[in-house]
Amino acid sequence: MSQPTQSNAPGDQRAFDNTSKLVAIAIGVLAGVAGIVVGIVKPFLSDAASTQGVLIDTLFGITLGVATAVFVIVQGFLLYSIIRFGRQEGDETDAVPVRGNVRLEIVWTAVPAVVILFIGLLSYQVLAEIEQPKADQLTVEVKAIQYAWQFYYPEQDITTSELHIPLDRQVHLKLRSQDVIHSFWVPAFRIKKDVMPDRVTETYITGSELGTYPVVCTELCGAGHSVMRSQVVVESDADFQEWLASQGVAKQQAAAAAAADPLAAGKQAFNVYGCNACHALTSAGAVGALGPKLDGIGTRAGTTVAGQSAEEYIKASILKPAAHMAPGFADLMPKDYELRVTPADLDALVKYLMEEK
Numbered sequence: 001m002s003q004p005t006q007s008n009a010p011g012d013q014r015a016f017d018n019t020s021k022l023v024a025i026a027i028g029v030l031a032g033v034a035g036i037v038v039g040i041v042k043p044f045l046s047d048a049a050s051t052q053g054v055l056i057d058t059l060f061g062i063t064l065g066v067a068t069a070v071f072v073i074v075q076g077f078l079l080y081s082i083i084r085f086g087r088q089e090g091d092e093t094d095a096v097p098v099r100g101n102v103r104l105e106i107v108w109t110a111v112p113a114v115v116i117l118f119i120g121l122l123s124y125q126v127l128a129e130i131e132q133p134k135a136d137q138l139t140v141e142v143k144a145i146q147y148a149w150q151f152y153y154p155e156q157d158i159t160t161s162e163l164h165i166p167l168d169r170q171v172h173l174k175l176r177s178q179d180v181i182h183s184f185w186v187p188a189f190r191i192k193k194d195v196m197p198d199r200v201t202e203t204y205i206t207g208s209e210l211g212t213y214p215v216v217c218t219e220l221c222g223a224g225h226s227v228m229r230s231q232v233v234v235e236s237d238a239d240f241q242e243w244l245a246s247q248g249v250a251k252q253q254a255a256a257a258a259a260a261d262p263l264a265a266g267k268q269a270f271n272v273y274g275c276n277a278c279h280a281l282t283s284a285g286a287v288g289a290l291g292p293k294l295d296g297i298g299t300r301a302g303t304t305v306a307g308q309s310a311e312e313y314i315k316a317s318i319l320k321p322a323a324h325m326a327p328g329f330a331d332l333m334p335k336d337y338e339l340r341v342t343p344a345d346l347d348a349l350v351k352y353l354m355e356e357k
């Protein structure tokens with residue numbers, strides 16, 4: 001219609017149109033094939049290692065199949081229309097105006113409605129199956145804290161930093177955050193659940209393949225978000241019982257050692273938990289300089305904050321380091337000791353530091 005188009009030779013214009021169409025189709029086909037090859041050769045996720053994961057993968061496969069069919073049909077119509085109804089050489093007339101087509105509109109409303117209803121019902125069924133409680137289920141309480149995971153087995157009264165579960169047994173997870181919002185994710189299980197402060201969220205996992213799989217935090221929760229990881233070990237029931245027993249024994253041994261010689265246990269804890277890396281303390285042979293020197297802390301602790309005993313002050317300084325900043329020092333102390341230090345070790349550590357007169 002415009003001057004420059006008319007001044008071009010019609011034959012050249014036509015050749016250009018066909019070439020660019022072919023190039024566009026070739027790029028589309030190449031990208032499609034490349035995507036399929038990458039998806040087959042290097043899958044984004046490993047095989048599902050939980051019964052829930054198998055159900056979710058099946059649902060995902062069906063959804064992907066439906067989406068692919070819709071894509072192919074819609075793009076097919078589009079391609080057909082471009083080729084069949086594209087502007088013919090030398091045709092400068094306007095297209096025929098079309099105002100609505102009731103039959104077509106009913107079809108393209110009804111078909112997607114049926115497809116979405118189908119996927120919705122299927123999803124509902126999968127979710128209901130995942131959340132169906134089993135009689136022999138094992139309950140584990142999961143605590144999230146900046147930046148670590150803690151697992152508590154209430155029946156055995158055992159706390160660990162690694163999740164162990166028996167093969168083929170449903171595990172009921174009750175999740176809670178101690179600070180900000182985190183998200184519990186086991187990619188191999190396809191299970192992801194937000195973890196909130198002041199609210200318990202729940203989910204179910206059933207390990208169906210023996211092995212060790214990463215537990216990941218998948219909600220940006222602060223500077224240490226990317227290192228907030230643990231692992232889940234799926235093992236035979238015998239191995240699981242053995243592991244539980246070993247955790248119980250370790251707990252008793254630590255308690256016994258602390259009861260026998262609290263000061264030695266406290267000194268050991270001081271070095272085991274890395275206090276020595278940043279603090280100087282003569283009796284522990286520690287020379288760290290990033291934090292305040294702790295010689296004589298047992299004397300100072302009782303008089304630093306009015307109304308707070310030496311024991312309370314030391315305990316608070318370990319668990320909530322930002323609460324009692326010593327002048328001249330930066331806020332560098334890890335905030336996860338409440339999670340990492342066992343109650344027995346904390347007790348021993350506090351007793352040991354209180355004796356530093």
Ligand code: CUA
Nearest residue numbers: 182217221225
């Ligand atoms: Cu916790 Cu990210």
